[in-house]
Structure formats: structure tokens, C-alpha cells
Amino acid sequence: MTLETSTLVQVGEFELIRDCFAPLHTPAAPGVVIGIGDDAAVLAVPRTQQLLATVDALVEGIHFSPDADPFLVGQKALRVNLSDIAAMGGQPSWYLLSLGLPGNTPTAWLTGLVQGLRVAGEAFGVHIAGGNTTGSPAGRSIHVSMFGLVSQDRALTRKGALAGDRILVSGTIGDAALGLASRQGRWTVEDPADRAFLEARLDLPEPRVALGVAVSDAAAVHAMIDVSDGLVADLGHLCQASGVGARIDAARIPLSDAAQRQLVKDPTLLSTLLTGGEDYELIVTAAEGALDMLLTVARQTGVPLTEIGEITATPELEVVSNGQPLVLEHKGWRHF
Amino acid sequence: MTLETSTLVQVGEFELIRDCFAPLHTPAAPGVVIGIGDDAAVLAVPRTQQLLATVDALVEGIHFSPDADPFLVGQKALRVNLSDIAAMGGQPSWYLLSLGLPGNTPTAWLTGLVQGLRVAGEAFGVHIAGGNTTGSPAGRSIHVSMFGLVSQDRALTRKGALAGDRILVSGTIGDAALGLASRQGRWTVEDPADRAFLEARLDLPEPRVALGVAVSDAAAVHAMIDVSDGLVADLGHLCQASGVGARIDAARIPLSDAAQRQLVKDPTLLSTLLTGGEDYELIVTAAEGALDMLLTVARQTGVPLTEIGEITATPELEVVSNGQPLVLEHKGWRHF
Numbered sequence: 306m307t308l309e310t311s312t313l314v315q316v317g318e319f320e321l322i323r324d325c326f327a328p329l330h331t332p333a334a335p336g337v338v339i340g341i342g343d344d345a346a347v348l349a350v351p352r353t354q355q356l357l358a359t360v361d362a363l364v365e366g367i368h369f370s371p372d373a374d375p376f377l378v379g380q381k382a383l384r385v386n387l388s389d390i391a392a393m394g395g396q397p398s399w400y401l402l403s404l405g406l407p408g409n410t411p412t413a414w415l416t417g418l419v420q421g422l423r424v425a426g427e428a429f430g431v432h433i434a435g436g437n438t439t440g441s442p443a444g445r446s447i448h449v450s451m452f453g454l455v456s457q458d459r460a461l462t463r464k465g466a467l468a469g470d471r472i473l474v475s476g477t478i479g480d481a482a483l484g485l486a487s488r489q490g491r492w493t494v495e496d497p498a499d500r501a502f503l504e505a506r507l508d509l510p511e512p513r514v515a516l517g518v519a520v521s522d523a524a525a526v527h528a529m530i531d532v533s534d535g536l537v538a539d540l541g542h543l544c545q546a547s548g549v550g551a552r553i554d555a556a557r558i559p560l561s562d563a564a565q566r567q568l569v570k571d572p573t574l575l576s577t578l579l580t581g582g583e584d585y586e587l588i589v590t591a592a593e594g595a596l597d598m599l600l601t602v603a604r605q606t607g608v609p610l611t612e613i614g615e616i617t618a619t620p621e622l623e624v625v626s627n628g629q630p631l632v633l634e635h636k637g638w639r640h641f
Numbered sequence: 642m643t644l645e646t647s648t649l650v651q652v653g654e655f656e657l658i659r660d661c662f663a664p665l666h667t668p669a670a671p672g673v674v675i676g677i678g679d680d681a682a683v684l685a686v687p688r689t690q691q692l693l694a695t696v697d698a699l700v701e702g703i704h705f706s707p708d709a710d711p712f713l714v715g716q717k718a719l720r721v722n723l724s725d726i727a728a729m730g731g732q733p734s735w736y737l738l739s740l741g742l743p744g745n746t747p748t749a750w751l752t753g754l755v756q757g758l759r760v761a762g763e764a765f766g767v768h769i770a771g772g773n774t775t776g777s778p779a780g781r782s783i784h785v786s787m788f789g790l791v792s793q794d795r796a797l798t799r800k801g802a803l804a805g806d807r808i809l810v811s812g813t814i815g816d817a818a819l820g821l822a823s824r825q826g827r828w829t830v831e832d833p834a835d836r837a838f839l840e841a842r843l844d845l846p847e848p849r850v851a852l853g854v855a856v857s858d859a860a861a862v863h864a865m866i867d868v869s870d871g872l873v874a875d876l877g878h879l880c881q882a883s884g885v886g887a888r889i890d891a892a893r894i895p896l897s898d899a900a901q902r903q904l905v906k907d908p909t910l911l912s913t914l915l916t917g918g919e920d921y922e923l924i925v926t927a928a929e930g931a932l933d934m935l936l937t938v939a940r941q942t943g944v945p946l947t948e949i950g951e952i953t954a955t956p957e958l959e960v961v962s963n964g965q966p967l968v969l970e971h972k973g974w975r976h977f
Contacts, residue, residue: 338691339798342882344728344867345695345789347796352688355674358770359681360737360786366778392680401696403739403784434694442702443779448739450696450786453681460683462675531680546678 313415314408325415326436328423334432336398346434348399348452355460357453359389365444375414377508378447379421385533386451387429387512388585392531394461394521395453397429397514402436403448410445418447429514461521463546466528470590470616472551473599475513475608477561478536480506482581483574492567492574499563506561510585515606517587523602525595532584537633540588541622547590553614555579555626576633579624590616649751650744661751662772664759670768672734682770684735684788691796693789695725701780711750713844714783715757721869722787723765723848724921728867730797730857731789733765733850738772739784746781754783765850797857799882802864804954806926808887809935809946811849813897814872816842818917819910828903828910835899842897846921851942853923859938861931868920873969876924877958883926889950891915891962912969915960926952 330341339347350356363369363382383400390397402422406415426432431451484507486492487500494500513531520526530543536558544551555575560568568574589610591599596612603610617623624631662677670676675683686692699705699718719736726733738758742751762768767787820843822828823836830836849867856862866879872894880887891911896904904910925946927935932948939946953959960967 338794339796343798343800344725344865345693345731345787345796347729347791348692348694350686350692356684356686356692357681358684358735358737358786358788360739360771360773360784362739362741362773362775362784364741364775364777367776389680393683395681399694401694401786403696403698403786405698405700405741405782405784435696437696437698439698439700440703441700441780441782444777446741446777446782448696448698448741448784450694450737450739451681452694455683458674460675460681462679464679529680 311412312408313406313410313412325412325419328419329433331432337432337434341433341435348434350454353457354454355457357390357393357395357455357460358450359386360448360450361386361389362446362448364446375417376421379418380425380509382447382449383422383425383431384510384512385585386449387431387514388510388531388533390451390453391512391514391517392529392587393453393455394459394517394529395455396518397431397451397453399432399434399452401434401450404438405441405446406438407441407443407445429512459521461526461529463528463530463543466543466547466549466590466616468549468616468618469593470527471593471596471612472540472553472614472616473589473591473610473612474536474559475516475586475610476511477559477564478532478584478586479564479578479581480561481510481583482577483564483567485581486577494567499566502561502563507583510583512585513587513608516603516608519602519606520589520599523595523598525592526589526599527592528590530588532586532588533582535580535582536584537580537622537624543588543590544620544622548620550617550619550621551614552617552623552625555624555631557611557613559609559611575626580633647748648744649742649746649748661748661755664755665769667768673768673770677769677771684770686790689793690790691793693726693729693731693791693796694786695722696784696786697722697725698782698784700782711753712757715754716761716845718783718785719758719761719767720846720848721921722785723767723850724846724867724869726787726789727848727850727853728865728923729789729791730795730853730865731791732854733767733787733789735768735770735788737770737786740774741777741782742774743777743779743781765848795857797862797865799864799866799879802879802883802885802926802952804885804952805929806863806952807929807932807948808876808889808950808952809925809927809948810872810895811852811922811944811946812847813895813900814868814920814922815900815914815917816897817846817919818913819900819903821917822913830903835902838897838899843919846919848921849923849944852939852944855938855942856925856935859931859934861928862925862935863928864926866924868922868924869918871916871918872920873916873958873960879924879926880956880958884956886953886955886957887950888953888959888961891960891967893947893949895945895947911962916969
């Protein structure tokens with residue numbers, strides 16, 4: 306039986322693990338004392354470091370369609386988790402993979418997924434430490450637990466934002482929301498290059514690992530979060546955890562050229578950009594005096610940081626557009 | 642809206658996390674520097690310790706039925722993972738929870754699951770460090786990543802078994818397989834007490850944490866694994882990892898009184914007992930000179946260890962019954 310023409314139910318679990326997952330094995334992964342193949346992995350955490358741990362899942366029919374390219378699904382499964390490590394200022398290290406796969410899954414699909422995991426893992430220097438594959442009555446799901454390392458007491462949390470802090474955001478906002486609208490046929494992007502760019506921002510988010518590490522080293526940075534549920538929702542989470550509010554200026558929110566061109570066609574898209582999920586950019590709050598240094602750090606990592614507003618004492622989140630409060634229809638991604 | 646009469650799609654994610662998962666929050670969990678509620682957990686691994694990490698999942702329609710008691714499902718989701726930490730000789734510490742739940746899941750179901758997680762967590766001293774809940778197009782799934790701590794270079798792996806080692810197994814074997822056969826109507830257990838016992842062994846496996854820790858402290862113990870896929874299959878995994886073989890005596894395999902009574906009714910059940918999954922007992926191999934000490938350790942932890950055979954140089958697994966080789970129809974659990 307060849308891998309190309311078989312399904313998982315034909316291959317059987319033990320052979321499957323050996324053959325399909327082999328590309329993920331790296332003989333000498335840093336800190337992996339014992340990796341895949343025993344009851345549990347044994348991992349060495351350097352004594353100056355604390356462990357970061359997070360889990361996220363991609364589910365067929367919710368996060369990706371049955372005909373999605375498994376290579377991109379595999380990459381995204383790692384990248385969304387890498388973003389959570391980045392948002393704590395940590396260096397990603399290892400991950401655990403838990404798959405739920407119907408028996409009729411083509412092994413070619415699994416092989417594609419593994420290639421995506423391998424490529425994203427290599428790009429960000431993370432290594433698989435263990436995994437589990439189980440059947441599924443319907444739909445494929447990929448659950449990834451991601452680990453990172455951060456110096457003792459240096460993790461940057463959502464708490465700690467102070468009234469008067471400047472709010473900065475990395476990269477550009479709203480591209481993934483437009484990419485999703487385009488993919489689902491709810492919005493037409495005429496320019497094929499713009500369409501490809503926006504959909505790539507949805508499919509291949511760029512976790513801001515280097516920026517997160519650099520920012521966590523900086524003094525006067527008070528809080529950080531990544532934008533997964535949407536700029537407004539995640540800024541809201543940060544404010545809630547810190548017991549503060551925020552005022553941001555819609556006109557200052559960094560948009561890609563492709564997003565700008567869509568907004569020109571329909572200015573009401575602004576709400577979609579501000580509340581759409583999956584940007585995987587970082588929101589940082591810092592004392593005003595730290596701004597210059599932060600912008601320098603951002604230039605060094607090659608990822609722009611843009612100031613978009615300020616933290617307020619009143620626990621409200623206000624978005625101002627042309628001097629007027631902007632009313633948003635809904636504030637973020639809901640999972641059900 | 643009250644929790645009792647609502648479904649997840651009505652409650653919405655953020656309220657759900659706050660209300661349903663609240664019982665899992667423990668204010669001062671050891672080593673949890675930052676727990677649920679940020680982008681990632683921050684965990685402190687003592688500098689004399691290594692981190693153990695494993696992941697396993699329970700999927701509706703594969704591992705539990707739609708009408709299964711969520712309290713038991715929650716307990717089992719932790720217990721099967723605790724067994725993997727036990728099998729390395731580690732002390733369980735923290736876990737990450739990743740749920741895939743259809744929007745029509747009653748919140749009462751989730752509340753029951755959380756109660757099961759809470760009770761099992763308290764029983765074994767493990768604390769939730771983070772989690773994620775996502776929608777699911779069909780079927781509920783519970784993915785648990787479990788962490789443990791073990792002294793530097795003291796983890797007991799599947800490798801290291803040596804020809805001449807004695808093979809010991811904890812507790813009793815085959816109860817869960819009979820419980821499953823009873824639950825599925827493939828085998829009738831007349832005595833209600835026996836039926837309840839056997840099905841409880843399926844629903845509430847007993848991870849041998851204290852025994853695993855005690856055994857890993859003992860000299861001359863060479864290899865350990867837990868029995869999840871069945872005695873024969875998992876002994877096979879241990880032998881394969883160690884590059885050895887094994888000969889076990891079917892007559893010496895420890896059976897519960899309830900299992901003994903079923904075997905009297907139908908001696909052909911022996912194969913089911915030896916190859917059925919989900920015992921979550923430990924298989925230990927050790928030099929013959931260590932036997933007395935191991936049996937003493939076992940008595941101290943209150944879990945019997947029984948010698949069932951020996952490791953051989955030839956890489957074959959032989960089961961002997963009344964002096965004759967036993968031929969098994971199938972050797973273990975397949976996941977598809």
C-alpha cells in the first residue's frame with residue numbers, strides 16, 4: 306500500500322505515526338531530552354527561565370474548509386499558537402500535537418498537514434515534543450499546545466496597563482477579516498494581487514515573535530496582548546485585565562495598501578477592519594517616554610509599530626473617527 | 642438566562658469561560674505564576690526538575706457515547722493523561738484543556754464535565770494552567786495536555802529493558818475490556834456488582850501515580866510503560882523500544898475476582914483480557930535482584946505488583962498458557 310492512495314483506516318495507527326509524522330522528528334532538538342515515542346516527553350527548562358504554555362485548535366468547518374490546503378492548515382495551526390507565546394514576550398520552544406481525524410482522511414492530507422507543521426516549526430525554531438492521533442466521527446481537528454521560554458518574571462501580561470499609556474499596534478490591522486470576507490464571497494476584491502495578499506494574511510498569519518521578545522526586554526512597557534478576536538475585542542480584554550479603558554483613533558490604525566483600497570470603495574468596511582479577528586498582531590501599552598525606544602526596537606525587528614491611542618482611567622473603550630465616537634455593530638469574534 | 646436551561650451558542654464564549662470554568666480556578670496553584678486568562682500560562686519548573694509533557698483526547702462517538710455522564714468523561718480525560726505521567730515516574734502538576742463543542746451543547750453538560758475535571762484534579766493534585774474552547778460541527782472532544790515533574794535524568798522510559806529482567810504489572814488486567822464489552826452489549830455480566838465494578842474500571846481508570854513515583858526511585862528498575870492499548874500491545878511497545886522480547890505466562894496475569902468469574906463462564910475471554918485496552922496499569926521491568934524491594938514498595942503504595950514473566954533476548958513476544966504458546970487473534974487497540 307502506498308501512502309498516496311490510502312486512507313488512515315487502511316494504514317492503521319502505528320504505521321501512520323511512523324510514516325507520516327517522520328518529517329517532524331529532529332534528532333537533536335534543544336531541550337528535548339526525550340521526544341516522541343514514550344509515554345511522555347521529557348523537557349529541560351533552563352533554570353533562569355520560566356515556561357510559557359498555551360493551547361489552541363483549528364477545527365474543520367469552523368476554522369478551515371474541507372477543501373483547504375492541508376499545508377496551510379498545518380502552518381496556521383502552529384502560527385496562531387506562536388502568536389500567543391509572542392504576546393507574552395517569550396521564545397517559542399516546543400509543541401504537542403493532538404489530532405482528531407476521521408478514518409476516511411486521505412493520508413495525502415495528513416502528509417500535507419505534517420509538511421505545513423514542519424515548515425512553520427523550522428521557520429520559528431520550535432520542535433514537536435509529542436502527540437496523539439485519534440479517530441473522529443466527523444471533521445478533522447488540530448489541537449496544538451505550544452511552549453515557550455521567558456526569563457524569570459519577565460513575561461508581559463494583559464495586566465499592568467496604566468492610564469496615560471500610549472497604545473501601539475504592530476503591522477497592519479483588518480487584512481485577515483477582508484481575506485475571510487473575500488474567501489467566503491461576502492466581499493469582492495477585484496485586484497488579484499490584493500486578493501492574494503489579503504487571503505494570505507488569513508491563511509499564513511505572521512506571529513510577531515522577534516518583536517515580542519524585543520519589546521519584553523524594554524523598560525516602561527506595561528502590557529501586551531495579541532489580536533486574535535479583533536483589535537477592539539482584544540484591546541478590551543487588555544483593558545479589562547488592567548482595570549482601565551482606552552481611546553483609539555480610527556484614522557491612526559495602520560492599514561495595508563490592499564485594505565486601504567477596499568476601504569476607499571466602501572468606507573463602512575472600517576467596522577469590519579476594527580472588529581474582525583485573526584490579525585495576530587501585537588497590542589503594546591507603554592509609558593509615553595518609552596515611545597522612541599520602542600519605535601527603534603520595532604525598526605530593528607523589521608515590524609512596524611504604530612501609535613493608535615491612549616489608555617484612560619475610565620473603564621470604557623472608545624473608538625474615535627474624525628473626532629466623533631464610532632459605534633461598532635459587534636465587537637469581536639464569537640466562537641459559537 | 643440560567644445556566645441549567647441554556648446551550649453554549651446562547652451563552653457565548655466569554656461568559657461561558659467565566660461562569661462554567663470558574664470551579665477549576667484555584668487561587669494559589671503551586672508553580673502557576675500566571676494561570677488562565679492571559680495569552681499563555683507562566684509556569685515555574687523547579688531547577689532540580691525536568692518537565693514531563695503528554696497529550697491525549699477523548700472524542701464523542703469514539704471514546705464516549707453522546708449520553709455518557711459528563712462528570713465521568715471529565716474525570717477520565719484527566720486520568721488517562723495522569724497515567725502517562727505515572728508511567729514516566731513523574732509527579733503530575735498542571736494541565737491545558739482544549740475543548741471542541743457544538744453550539745447546541747447544553748451548558749449543564751459542560752458544567753458536569755468541569756466538575757469531573759475538578760474532582761480528578763483535586764484527587765491527584767493537578768491544576769489547570771490554561772485552556773481553549775472552540776465550536777465543533779459535530780461531536781464533543783476533550784483534548785488534555787498534562788504536565789509533570791521528575792528529578793533530573795530520573796524519568797523511566799520504555800527503553801532500557803534487559804534480557805533476564807522480570808516483568809511486573811500493577812493492579813489487575815482486562816477489567817476495562819470486559820466493562821466495555823458489557824457496556825456495548827457484547828458480553829453479559831449477570832451479577833450487578835461485578836458489572837458495576839467492571840464498567841467503573843472502564844469509566845474511572847486509576848492512574849498509578851504513587852506507584853510510578855516510588856518505582857522510579859528504586860534502583861535496578863529498567864523500563865516502564867502504562868497499559869492503554871492492551872497488555873500485549875504495550876508490552877510489545879516496551880520490547881520494541883528496548884530491542885528485546887518477552888515471555889509472559891497467561892496463568893500469572895493478575896485478574897480481578899469479577900474478571901475471574903467471567904473467565905470461568907467462557908475461557909476464550911482470555912484473549913480479550915490480554916489484548917483489551919484501557920487498563921491504565923503499569924508494566925515494569927527490573928533485575929531479578931530488585932524483586933523483593935519492588936514488592937515492598939508496591940505494598941507501601943497499596944497497589945499490588947505481580948510478576949508475569951521475563952524479558953528475552955529474542956525480539957518476540959510470547960504468551961504461554963499451560964505451557965503452550967497462546968495465539969492471539971488481534972494484539973491491541975486500533976484507533977481507526
